[in-house]
Amino acid sequence: xxxxxxxxxxxxxxxxxxxxxxxxxxxxxxxxxxxxxxxxxxxxxxxxxxxxxxxxxxxxxxxxxxxxxxxxxxxxxxxxxxxxxxxxxxxxxxxxxxxxxxxxxxxxxxxxxxxxxxxxxxxxxxxxxxxxxxxxxxxxxxxxxxxxxxxxxxxxxxxxxxxxxxxxxxxxxxxxxxxxxxxxxxxxxxxxxxxxxxxxxxxxxxxxxxxxxxxxxxxxxxxxxxxxxxxxxxxxxxxxxxxxxxxxxxxxxxxxxxxxxxxxxxxxxxxxxxxxxxxxxxxxxxxxxxxxxxxxxxxxxxxxxxxxxxxxxxxxxxxxxxxxxxxxxxxxxxxxxxxxxxxxxxxxxxxxxxxxxxxxxxxxxxxxxxxxxxxxxxxxxxxxxxxxxxxxxxxxxxxxxxxxxxxxxxxxxxxxxxxxxxxxxxxxxxxxxxxxxxxxxxxxxxxxxxxxxxxxxxxxxxxxxxxxxxxxxxxxxxxxxxxx
Amino acid sequence: xxxxxxxxxxxxxxxxxxxxxxxxxxxxxxxxxxxxxxxxxxxxxxxxxxxxxxxxxxxxxxxxxxxxxxxxxxxxxxxxxxxxxxxxxxxxxxxxxxxxxxxxxxxxxxxxxxxxxxxxxxxxxxxxxxxxxxxxxxxxxxxxxxxxxxxxxxxxxxxxxxxxxxxxxxxxxxxxxxxxxxxxxxxxxxxxxxxxxxxxxxxxxxxxxxxxxxxxxxxxxxxxxxxxxxxxxxxxxxxxxxxxxxxxxxxxxxxxxxxxxxxxxxxxxxxxxxxxxxxxxxxxxxxxxxxxxxxxxxxxxxxxxxxxxxxxxxxxxxxxxxxxxxxxxxxxxxxxxxxxxxxxxxxxxxxxxxxxxxxxxxxxxxxxxxxxxxxxxxxxxxxxxxxxxxxxxxxxxxxxxxxxxxxxxxxxxxxxxxxxxxxxxxxxxxxxxxxxxxxxxxxxxxxxxxxxxxxxxxxxxxxxxxxxxxxxxxxxxxxxxxxxxxxxxxxxxxxxxxxxxxxxxxx
Numbered sequence: 001x002x003x004x005x006x007x008x009x010x011x012x013x014x015x016x017x018x019x020x021x022x023x024x025x026x027x028x029x030x031x032x033x034x035x036x037x038x039x040x041x042x043x044x045x046x047x048x049x050x051x052x053x054x055x056x057x058x059x060x061x062x063x064x065x066x067x068x069x070x071x072x073x074x075x076x077x078x079x080x081x082x083x084x085x086x087x088x089x090x091x092x093x094x095x096x097x098x099x100x101x102x103x104x105x106x107x108x109x110x111x112x113x114x115x116x117x118x119x120x121x122x123x124x125x126x127x128x129x130x131x132x133x134x135x136x137x138x139x140x141x142x143x144x145x146x147x148x149x150x151x152x153x154x155x156x157x158x159x160x161x162x163x164x165x166x167x168x169x170x171x172x173x174x175x176x177x178x179x180x181x182x183x184x185x186x187x188x189x190x191x192x193x194x195x196x197x198x199x200x201x202x203x204x205x206x207x208x209x210x211x212x213x214x215x216x217x218x219x220x221x222x223x224x225x226x227x228x229x230x231x232x233x234x235x236x237x238x239x240x241x242x243x244x245x246x247x248x249x250x251x252x253x254x255x256x257x258x259x260x261x262x263x264x265x266x267x268x269x270x271x272x273x274x275x276x277x278x279x280x281x282x283x284x285x286x287x288x289x290x291x292x293x294x295x296x297x298x299x300x301x302x303x304x305x306x307x308x309x310x311x312x313x314x315x316x317x318x319x320x321x322x323x324x325x326x327x328x329x330x331x332x333x334x335x336x337x338x339x340x341x342x343x344x345x346x347x348x349x350x351x352x353x354x355x356x357x358x359x360x361x362x363x364x365x366x367x368x369x370x371x372x373x374x375x376x377x378x379x380x381x382x383x384x385x386x387x388x389x390x391x392x393x394x395x396x397x398x399x400x401x402x403x404x405x406x407x408x409x410x411x412x413x414x415x416x417x418x419x420x421x422x423x424x425x426x427x428x429x430x431x432x433x434x435x436x437x438x439x440x441x442x443x444x445x446x447x448x449x450x451x452x453x454x455x456x457x458x459x460x461x462x463x464x465x466x467x468x469x470x471x472x473x474x475x476x477x478x479x480x481x482x483x484x
Numbered sequence: 485x486x487x488x489x490x491x492x493x494x495x496x497x498x499x500x501x502x503x504x505x506x507x508x509x510x511x512x513x514x515x516x517x518x519x520x521x522x523x524x525x526x527x528x529x530x531x532x533x534x535x536x537x538x539x540x541x542x543x544x545x546x547x548x549x550x551x552x553x554x555x556x557x558x559x560x561x562x563x564x565x566x567x568x569x570x571x572x573x574x575x576x577x578x579x580x581x582x583x584x585x586x587x588x589x590x591x592x593x594x595x596x597x598x599x600x601x602x603x604x605x606x607x608x609x610x611x612x613x614x615x616x617x618x619x620x621x622x623x624x625x626x627x628x629x630x631x632x633x634x635x636x637x638x639x640x641x642x643x644x645x646x647x648x649x650x651x652x653x654x655x656x657x658x659x660x661x662x663x664x665x666x667x668x669x670x671x672x673x674x675x676x677x678x679x680x681x682x683x684x685x686x687x688x689x690x691x692x693x694x695x696x697x698x699x700x701x702x703x704x705x706x707x708x709x710x711x712x713x714x715x716x717x718x719x720x721x722x723x724x725x726x727x728x729x730x731x732x733x734x735x736x737x738x739x740x741x742x743x744x745x746x747x748x749x750x751x752x753x754x755x756x757x758x759x760x761x762x763x764x765x766x767x768x769x770x771x772x773x774x775x776x777x778x779x780x781x782x783x784x785x786x787x788x789x790x791x792x793x794x795x796x797x798x799x800x801x802x803x804x805x806x807x808x809x810x811x812x813x814x815x816x817x818x819x820x821x822x823x824x825x826x827x828x829x830x831x832x833x834x835x836x837x838x839x840x841x842x843x844x845x846x847x848x849x850x851x852x853x854x855x856x857x858x859x860x861x862x863x864x865x866x867x868x869x870x871x872x873x874x875x876x877x878x879x880x881x882x883x884x885x886x887x888x889x890x891x892x893x894x895x896x897x898x899x900x901x902x903x904x905x906x907x908x909x910x911x912x913x914x915x916x917x918x919x920x921x922x923x924x925x926x927x928x929x930x931x932x933x934x935x936x937x938x939x940x941x942x943x944x945x946x947x948x949x950x951x952x953x954x955x956x957x958x959x960x961x962x963x964x965x966x967x968x969x970x971x972x973x974x975x976x977x978x979x980x981x982x983x984x985x986x987x988x989x990x991x
Contacts, residue, residue, distance in 0.1 A: 002600040002914060002940045004948040030592070030946060065592065150632075350592055352915065355945040361905070362913040369918065408856055415845060417860070418921050444514055444847040 005355020008213040010035040012202065014225050015218030016183065017043075017050040018165065019325045019342050021172040023216050026066050026350055028179045036181040037210070039188060039202075044220030048246050048306045048333055049326050052282070054082065054162040054260075054273060055339035056423060057101045062343050063161075068175065070145065070161070074481055076171045078164035078277040081143055081474070082260050083134035083157075085335055089264035090387035091437020098259065099435035100134030101428055102158030131431060133157050136464045138258040142471040153466035160336055162260075164277040184210070191228040198319020198358075199225065213356045215321045216349075221308065223327040229318045237310040239398040240382050242390075243268050243284035243332050244309065247294050247302035251278040258474055262334065264389045265297035271334050276478075284332050286394075310378075316370040317363050322349055329374040331381055340423050341377040345370050372421035379403040380423050380432070387437040407433075413443040491519045492851050495686060495696035497671060497709060499524025501647055502819025502836040503702035504654035505544070509840045510700075511662035512548050514847060521694060522658070523686060525670040528706075535647050535759045535766045536564060536746045536830040538923075539583050539640040544837050550657060556986040558653040559645035560762040563744045563976060565621045567829065571750035572936055574884050579610075579935025580745065581829075584617030584639030585927045587962060593946045596930050597914060598955050600940065601947035607956045611934050614959065615639075619966045621745040625973035626980075635965055642830075644746060644759045644766075667694065674699075674713040682814040683709055697851055699815045700843070707821035710807055714815055717808045724877045724899065725804035725826045726890075727754050731781045732768040732798045735791035744976040748828060749788075752888040753781070755828065756788060762980070762988050765791055770827050775890040810865045811858045816843055823869055828879060831872050834923065838868050871922035874903040875929070882907075882936040907938070914940035 008031060013024045016038045028036045044050075060070065073079035084098040091097075133156060137143055146154040177183075190203035201211040202225075217225040226232060238244075255274040262271045268284030283298040285305060295301055312329035316322060325342030333339065352366045379400055384390070386399065386407055399407065402419060409415040410433055416426040424432070434440055471477075496507045499522060507522045545555050555561065566582035573579075587595030595614070602608035612618035617639035620626065630636040658664040669688035677684050686694045701709040710716045722728065737760070747758035754771030769785040776784075782797040806823025810816065817823075819836045842864050846857040881899050885891035899907075906917045910933055916926045933939075947955075973979075980986055 001604055002943045003604065004597075004601050005942045005945040007945050007948070032949070352913075353944065353946065355942065359912040359942070361909040361911075362915060364905075365909055365915060365917060405856075405860065409860065412854070413846075413849070413857070417864075420920055443845065444517055444849060445844065 005357065007031060008034050008354070008356045010037065010212040011214045011216065012210060012212040013038045013216040013218055014041060014188065014202075015220065015327075016040045017047065017218065017220070018169045018172060019050070019339075019346075020216075020218035021169060021176050021181075022066070022343075023218055023324060023346055023349075024181045025068070025172060025176050025179060026062075026346055027216070027353075028176070028181050029066055030350055030353055032179075036176075036179075037184050037212070038176070038181055039184045039186075039210075041188075041219045041224055044222055044326075045306065047220035047326055048248070048308070049338045049342065050220070051165060051248065052273070052333040052336065052339060053165040053168060053275065054160060054336040055343055056160050056336050057158045058340055058347075058423070059336075059343045060159075060161060062347050065347075068172070071481060072171065073161060073163055073168070074478070077168040078275060079161050079168075080163075080256060080274065080276050080478075081145070081258060082160045082162055082274075083138040083143065083258045084132075085260045085262055085435070087262050087264075087435045087437070089437075090384070090389055090435075091439075092389055095389075095437045097435030097437065098135045098138065099428070099432040100132035100138070100158075101160065101424075102132065102134060102156055131434075133464060133467045134159065137467060137471055140468055140471075141258060141474055142468060143258055143474040144471045144477050153463065153470040156463070157467065162273060162275050164275060167277070188224060191225065193229075194319065196319060197230060198321055199228070213320065214354060214358075217321055217323040217327040218325055219327055221326045221330055223313070223323055225321050226313065226318060226323045226327055229321060232318055233314040235312050235314055237312070237331070237378055240378065240385075240400070241310045241332065242286040242385065242394045242397065244287045245285040245305050245307045246332065247283040247285050247298050247305045249281035249283075249298055249300050250303040251280055253278060255279040256475060256478065260335075262384075266293060266393075267297045268390075269332075269334055269384055270297060270299070282333070284334070312371070312374045312378075314371070315367045316345065316374075317366050320358055322366070324349070328370070329377070331378055334381060334384060337377050337381055337423065341373060344373050344421075344423065348373070369421055373423070375400060375402070376419055376422040379406070379419070380429070383407070383429070383433060383438070384436050387433075388439075389437065407438065410441065411439055412441040414441045415443050489517075489850050492517060492698055492848060493696045494518050494520045494698045494700060495694055496520065496522040496700040496702055497686065498522075498528075498702035498704060498819075498821070499651060499655065499666075500702060500704060500819065501651045501654075501833060502704075502821075503700075504651045504658060505833075505836055506700045506702055506818050506840050506843075507664045508548055508654045508658040508662055509544070509844065510847075511658060511664045513844050515662075517847070519665070520658075520663075521665045521667060521696070522655075523667045523669060523671060523688070523694060526668065527670055528703075535761065536567075536644050536757070537642040538830055538834045539642045540834050540837055541642060548654075548657065549661070553983065553985040555653065556643065556645070557988050559643070559647075559649045560988045561643040561645035561986070562742050562761055562980065563626045564642040564644045564746060565617045565626065565639060565744045566746075568621065568743075568745050568747045569750075569879070569932075569935060570747065571885075572748070572755070572879060572883060574937060575750075575887060577935075577937070579931065580612050580615075580618040580621050581928060581931040581935065582612070582615050582617030582621065582639060583641055584615050586611050586930065587614045587959075590950075590958075591946065593944050594926070596934070597944040597947040598959070600914060600943040602952070602955055602959060605952060607952070608959065609963065611930075614962055614966070616966050616969055619970045620973055621743070623970050623973075624741045624743055624976050625970055626744045626976040627973040635969055641744075644761055646761055646763075646766075647833075667692070671708060674709055676713065680813070681714070683713060697814065698848065698853075701815050701817045701821045702819050704820045705802060705824070707807070707817060709815045710810070710812060710817040710821050714812050716812045716817075718803075719805050719808055720803070721805040721825075721873060722803060724873070724897065725880070726772040726774065726893070727770050727826050728801065728803055729773050729778060729781065730768050730770045730800045730802070730827060731778070731785045732766070732800065733785050733789060733796075734794045735765045735767055735789045736794060737765055738791040740977065742976045742980070746830070750883075750885065750891075751784065751788075752776070753890040756785060757827065758789075764794060765789075768827075769797075772890060775888070775893075806866075806869050809862045810839060811843075811861045814853055816861070818843070822865070825869070825872055825876055828876055829872075829924075831876075831923065835868065835872070839865055868922060870902065871919065872924070874900060874906065875924045875932070877903055878907070878929075878932055879936070882933065882938045884937065910938065911940055912942065914943040
């Protein structure tokens with residue numbers, strides 16, 4: 001007879017940044033009777049994930065599941081919506097393309113509507129035509145979130161949110177406090193092993209021992225708890241990525257926009273994250289870049305440069321300690337990918353939530369899937385460096401066998417193999433490859449005339465027109481929500 | 485001026501189900517790029533017992549531009565909502581593996597954890613009671629599922645049909661509508677390019693020579709080109725799937741209602757199927773010849789069937805496993821020439837369909853085969869085979885039957901590591917190893933695990949959080965909703981009669 005596992009009585013989350021607080025909300029909601037303690041950790045200078053206030057569409061679903069309302073994020077945390085990221089120069093000077101979200105991206109990406117509608121507002125010479133509703137709406141500056149009705153013209157639309165990090169954290173803390181999560185400000189001075197590969201207790205400042213059934217390490221790249229355990233193999237990704245540092249620009253003036261931009265520079269990708277409370281620029285910096293070149297590529301004096309070494313822990317869950325975010329994987333935060341990975345790992349922990357005792361098979365399953373998530377996130381990022389301009393600059397970057405296969409299939413055949421635990425739908429990944437300038441081949445179905453029918457093109461055109469009519473100008477929509 | 489590249493000449497060898505599925509699909513979806521010729525020999529005959537299918541076949545038929553009613557009429561098809569397994573986990577026990585789900589997840593916790601919790605408290609009915617597909621099956625009811633988010637959308641359906649009619653029906657469509665050329669004749673030689681080893685020409689007994697760029701080997705277990713000419717190695721899986729014979733015996737109906745499901749009944753040295761079609765009932769005993777002789781098996785199936793036998797039992801021989809590579813040089817094996825698992829769970833036609841789909845996706849461009857595409861094809865085919873294999877082995881291994889040598893062997897045999905890990909995760913924690921690419925997902929694994937008495941030791945801790953009365957009430961509500969949906973559904977035969985264009989004319 002199957003027994004429900006005993007409920008965990010106490011869970012400790014190390015790290016009180018946005019990820020730690022979000023994890024405590026998630027676990028407290030899942031286990032209302034458990035005691036949840038979040039321990040403050042001195043800010044990690046390398047924790048850039050915590051400074052990047054955006055993720056990918058998956059996070060919207062997680063927020064929703066955790067009762068974190070999107071309207072509240074707009075009202076209290078300066079949230080705004082990103083429909084596309086527009087990339088410049090990955091395919092060479094003058095090349096640009098926008099990558100959107102959602103299943104409604106025209107898979108053939110060359111409907112008559114796309115061909116005839118032209119290249120958007122900027123540069124009709126080099127810009128490819130729109131291939132998703134998101135791109136059409138972003139170009140027109142119109143947006144409203146889908147109402148949830150299946151037949152709404154905006155039903156297929158998907159988007160990512162950006163937010164103001166301190167305000168977001170404050171909002172999460174308020175929710176966590178409301179749920180009864182305890183905030184512990186004492187420092188961790190040591191740990192006691194439990195004899196089976198995990199932790200028996202944390203030793204706190206003043207000598208008090210804090211025991212728990214489960215420890216969650218949201219302590220950033222220092223991995224405050226995981227680093228105390230038996231040696232965990234570090235899988236080095238440095239061969240795949242040129243960046244060893246992230247230059248972060250000073251906060252610029254407010255910018256309300258439905259698209260973010262990323263441009264290829266002499267050093268790496270420069271990424272402009274729009275925001276209602278200010279725009280922030282990020283630049284990936286390889287070793288050996290001079291200050292002058294960095295300033296030139298970033299376009300301003302960086303407020304800070306954070307160094308990091310891309311890679312991941314082989315196992316994210318060791319003993320009774322589960323690591324999330326930078327504690328287990330370090331990667332450039334471009335486009336929100338690092339936060340997206342952290343949030344996916346958190347959702348996986350909720351899916352495979354352990355009882356008071358931990359089942360090794362369940363932990364192994366978490367590690368199997370968490371590793372795949374990290375590897376596919378790394379592939380997503382590495383795809384940014386696989387287009388012509390980055391490849392010319394960094395010709396020796398290593399590709400995972402999965403990404404190699406994907407790029408090979410895409411460039412020769414326009415085909416995208418399915419990948420388990422990928423951060424995006426295959427059609428979203430295709431849109432990204434196009435936008436960063438990876439040349440796309442044509443498969444036999446395309447050559448045989450499948451999928452390029454006029455009917456499909458007319459259907460897309462009709463959907464785009466209906467979506468434009470249904471969505472108000474973004475500023476108007478924001479004003480309405482903020483005043484309601 | 486036309487710069488159309490020359491068409492790729494595809495030669496399909498074999499006119500069974502896999503052959504005509506391949507020919508029709510390639511001609512339909514790659515039309516202007518290919519010329520398709522199919523060579524078949526009436527002397528060789530086809531296996532054609534795969535009478536039950538999986539829901540994927542619907543999309544295949546639709547994509548070929550074939551109307552469902554026409555197809556059902558031509559193949560005497562009935563609807564299938566799942567499989568009724570009897571005497572598998574234990575003698576006298578029964579469960580339905582539905583084309584559908586059980587309940588709904590609540591607060592991110594899958595339904596079966598709540599079910600396990602209630603069952604522990606003695607408050608739950610069998611898990612099948614919470615599946616509309618199972619309930620409709622057991623009531624011999626049928627209705628088409630809806631596409632909304634309602635309870636009536638929680639199932640799918642497939643067909644039970646006369647497989648000997650499916651090939652000819654596709655042949656009609658392929659040669660009549662899609663322009664496939666059909667040649668009759670026995671292949672006596674396959675010529676190869678002396679340098680590349682590629683097959684270049686098939687020579688028929690009549691002396692006729694058929695040249696091609698790409699050869700699709702649908703010659704069944706003979707595997708004339710892939711296994712024969714190219715000598716592609718066979719990976720034998722009989723240590724896990726020892727059944728190697730089937731004694732097929734069609735019978736007349738004994739009852740009026742047509743079951744909208746296939747029956748699979750565990751037998752002392754195998755299992756037998758019972759598949760109701762419009763005009764007859766298909767039966768067969770799938771057995772392992774190392775545990776029972778062919779003659780004995782034939783007597784057993786004759787004694788076991790209910791209706792009047794319409795013929796003598798016909799014994800088919802097969803073996804379980806697959807070619808190490810299904811695409812080698814310019815030969816692609818589709819169907820039995822590439823591999824076969826075992827008739828249980830009706831995966832044979834699906835595996836052909838899957839291979840055809842990948843072949844079309846990875847079809848050589850401008851007539852040139854890129855080894856990377858061939859590798860990708862073989863990777864995808866292997867992945868599907870391996871996952872289906874593990875799922876099938878589970879049915880035989882997860883048993884407490886100890887009434888025969890056959891079941892003793894299966895119960896105690898070592899299973900592949902990939903399955904052992906999946907079972908450990910289920911046993912420890914009630915979780916199903918997740919994958920999104922492949923054939924059988926959570927609901928299928930749960931149906932078989934629970935149906936065959938493999939209950940986890942522990943389930944999700946959150947299942948005990950809601951008030952037990954509250955869960956019990958919700959389950960009761962779901963049960964009532966299912967009962968009322970089933971009550972509103974017509975009987976399977978009545979549904980067919982009301983859609984008479986689906987009915988075959990009386991034989």
